[in-house]
Amino acid sequence: MLLHLLVLAPFAVALLMVVNSKEDYKAATRMAILFGLLFLGMSVALIASGNTATTPVEWFKIPGCKGPSYYYLYSHGLGAWMVFLSCGLSLVSLISARGILGANYRNFAIGIFALMGAMNGTFLAADAVLFFFFFEAMVIPAAILIASFGGEKRKQAAMTFAIYTLVGSAPMMVALWYLLTIADNSLLVSLAVAIQSVPESTQLALLMSFLIAFIVKTPIFPFHGWQAITYSEASAPLSAILTGAMSKAGVFGFIAWVLPIFPFNMQEVSTMVWLGLASAVYGAFMALRATDGKKLLAFSSMSHLGIAVAGVFSLSEAMLPAVLVLLVAHGISAGVQYYLIGVAERMTGTRNIDEMGGLAHKNPAFSFLFGAAGVMALAVPGTAGFIGEFSVLLSLWDLSAVCAGIMGFVMILSAAYVLRFIQKVIFGNPAREYTEGKRAGHLEGFAYGVMLVLLLVFGFHPSFITNSLNLNEEEVAEQVAEEPAAEAPAEEVVEEEEVEEDVEPLESHIVSSADIAKLDSSLTQAGFSEEERKELIKQVIETEANMAKATAYAAEKQQREEEEARIRDAANKGYEEFDVPMESQDESAVKNEEASND
């Protein structure tokens, strides 16, 4: 129920907002903020309720595809926290736009609620088609909001944003469609099975298509062309949502869709790590040079998310909690920074940080918030950012010391640009004369303060975030343990076997028979004894055999098309149970590969 409400109700509320008259914007404000609070409360409840899922409803069948797509929502720790970010930042945006937009507030709120619904759908969808639907749907309200409430070049920014991100996800659409033509249905498990039966070159092409979409969304160097102009031209409350919640859809896509579906080899993984680090360094350099305050924050976001992506593809044991904490921390701190630069822009009438300055004396309370937000973005220990960055650093260090060194360099650069930013905006003397615009109201200031306090709370007690992941694992473990005891009908037994196969080929597919000779020689070089070598190769061949078995099963499966409908229903249940293990299995597959390469 909660899931349905979080995804569908925002759209309903967006429609409901229309009943407000345009003139009486105060009523619209009250209504919007109340609903925002309600959604925030629901997102907290969602986090607290752990793993939940709705019953899948068959939605429609895409022409040419084998199976149907479902309206099927599923919440796990990662998605729930992303929903928290989207609801929380939307609420603060609604608060911070209060009294600024006047009669336009109603339209702004409609856009924000629509955007919120689309984001929630993206983070909660358990069906690939549904996910893709929401992933694309996010762009529309965002682009409209940019075009209506942005700065001077807002039209251009909105077009750039919409076209760039839509074009970026077009290959994913094709790849998804292709996968659906060979998969039983559009659920994660089926896709992961389907990918096993396509040749390696096609796999790579499909992987690239998926990656591009998320790389553009995050954005990762060199596909960041839309970001700076979008974030700087959009109104500050919207930029906060875009960077704090929407850009997370990219990283979320890597974790929740790309990693479980696609088998990775070491080269692809390390390419992604390096791309992540490259955009981290690149973003930091660009932020050092930026004079537009919002562009500076945009590049700083790019830098942080680059680190997050590098962390995701480090595939260490600590990856998931580390990245999750980093994402939540970044969502809150980047969000609050955007709101505050928005207030600064309002007060001084410019975004150019060279023309600001002296706010510390003019408006000490604002400057306190601004300085505190800046410092917290620096990942000072005691704030959530530190927990995230330190654990990601740990994951990267496990991968290679060079990567960790680069990330360390980025952390130094981040100090440089953030301190420069703080200094230019609030310290010194005002760079020019101006009539001061509207200051932040009490409620607004309070909201920012709460965000900063949240960063501190998560910094001293990150278990609030990380436990939501453990909770899921335990639950899944319990479910898996209970499973054999339950009496299973015949179809389900078949299904269970299938699920096991889904998992095993992931481990083995990478090792082709041609590799065995290579493996043998490299093992000899590495100084393994005869026995050890034989043992290892035996293992490899065993997994090979498993894979062959799996392909045989797949062929058999095609003959039993009548049974499929029933099997599919079971697959939905199987998905719920095996989603999280799938991920860890995938990681271990890569680790195994790594080990055998050594």
Place this chain on the structure above:
Amino acid sequence: MTNIPLWLIPLFPLLGTIILGAIAVTSSGNKKGAPENLIGALAVILPAISFACVTVLAVNMPASGFRETICNWIDIPLLKVNIGFQFDALSRIMLLFVTGIGTLITLYSIGYMHGDRGFTRFFAYINLFLFSMIVLVLSDNLLLTFLGWEGVGLCSYLLIGFWNKDLKNCKAANKAFIVNRVGDIGFLLGMLSLVTLGGAGVLNYDMLNHFISMLIAGGHVELIMPMLTITCVLFFVGCTGKSAQIPLLTWLPDAMAGPTPVSALIHAATMVTSGVYLVARLSNLFVICPDVLNIILVVGALTAFWAAFAGLFQNDIKKVLAYSTISQLGYMFMAAGASAFDASIFHVFTHAFFKASLFLGAGAVIHALGGEQDMRNMGGLIKKTPVTACVMIFAFLAIIGFPGFAGFWSKDLILERIFTDCNWVITGSWLAPVVPMNKIFYVVGLFTAVITAVYMGRLIIMTFFGSYRGSKENEAHIHEAPAVMLIPMIVLTFGSIFAGYLWADYMGVRVFADSLAPVLAAAQSFDPARSLNPDILLSEFIPRAAEHVNPIIFAALGTLAAVVGMFIAWKGWMHAHIPAAKGSSAPEGYAAGWTFMWDYVHGFFVKVVNVAAWICEKVVDAFLQAFQWTLGSIATILGDGATVFQVRKVRLQLGLSILGIVALVVVVLLTGGLV
């Protein structure tokens, strides 16, 4: 009374921070600000309560100390860390002087900051600093220490840039934070490589010591020697940042832009010594990497010597003291490098007293002169401000190691221990078949002691003797500081005279050494030449011999150094004509070259980063943007071209529509129908 919970100690300054911070933010609107008496009282009493707690605990502490785990902090795979405190011999000493001197300097600040617009904010920062510093020394694991470590760095940043209207101060603050960040990354990576070696558990100090003893017992040290060395080097990089050692020292002289009490508390007595504390805390780790200890020794010696020389060239009274701090920190690291950790902590302890007195004295002078810091505009102040002059002269005698004063005991101890404990030798060099490095470092240390006496003598002479060289209108206003400032100065002066008697070897007093023994004795008795395989080490060591040199010789040489230095200073500046300052107080010519040597090195790196950033923006990004817009334009042009089909010709359009429908039907049929 022993059951005072440890978390109370950091709690009080934290409370102070929260209360004062809240007052500062809420009262920022009104012109008058909060009442100074109330704020001042609050700001002093809370650290004072902490000091009282520490004292009670210190008196009742059993030899093994107190340990307390508060709660879980981070709990993810690969990384499980608790928030826990550890009150042992080492943290006891550190806490005593951190809270004690902290309280005194806070008291002094009430006078110094009187009438400042940011009065409340200042004390909120000071309390935050004390909280961080207490956490740094009280924590029982490295990660929590790092919290304090960056926390003090943050407070240092806030307080250097306290007068933020002047962008010069802000730049100095930024520089301090960024340079420290470089060191902090070293600390972070050091922790990571430690985790790689022994799991997240070894971040806890007790576990780490246990782990190391297991390594030694199991003979595994050789296996992981390269990793251990890297770990120790990384930690030492962290120390060079926080404790202003070569090469990360440029921030400390600039940090003098902050209010003088801040310089006394943070940039002399407490924060900058946390690097020395860390080395002592990790002494068990460092001693099994004697190569790194040698690096520390060399870096310490170079820093001590270089900074002492730079101190000679300064005209700004606070800058002299800043370089002198760097130089004294060099001494401490030399001691640590010779694995005389207790001596280094002893010097930390005595140095805190005399350097704080010197800074507070300098603050009183600056206060008296209405903000004048250039020594060329001072002179003859002993008649106008006798108490301040006495305080500074006593502290001066302490820092140069005049017999009987605090610095004498600790500095001589360091030199003596370098001579006796350092057993690093270089064989087969062109100089001699066997070069004993201990003698070389002893000579460097002794020579630095002479320079110390010279530049400190110069400071005292230029400030207090001769005749007044400043402007006439200033002269009338020169006044002694108020009592609230003088009392802490006098208390600290007592410290700088008598603190040394806690460890006066010649008189048979070893209270200090004995109290530290439970923590440091094991590390100090570790002899690399006996316990480690020489093949895995880069440098060579000879077994530590019980070579008996009469300690009186060390004392005599140390005294001689102080006296010679004072004599040179007296000769050079007592009767010399000193031209009044015009313009900046920064050194010029060769003096600037020496003083800013490391700034040039840093400048190079900053330049490289800036150029890289420039290339990113002007070349890479410009190219990407151009590429992107070119694609966009091509699409637009193609679109424009396609509009020719949009002409008002019914037949053509109808034909195209039919063609399209046919195409669609064909596609649908080929792909197997709609459903």
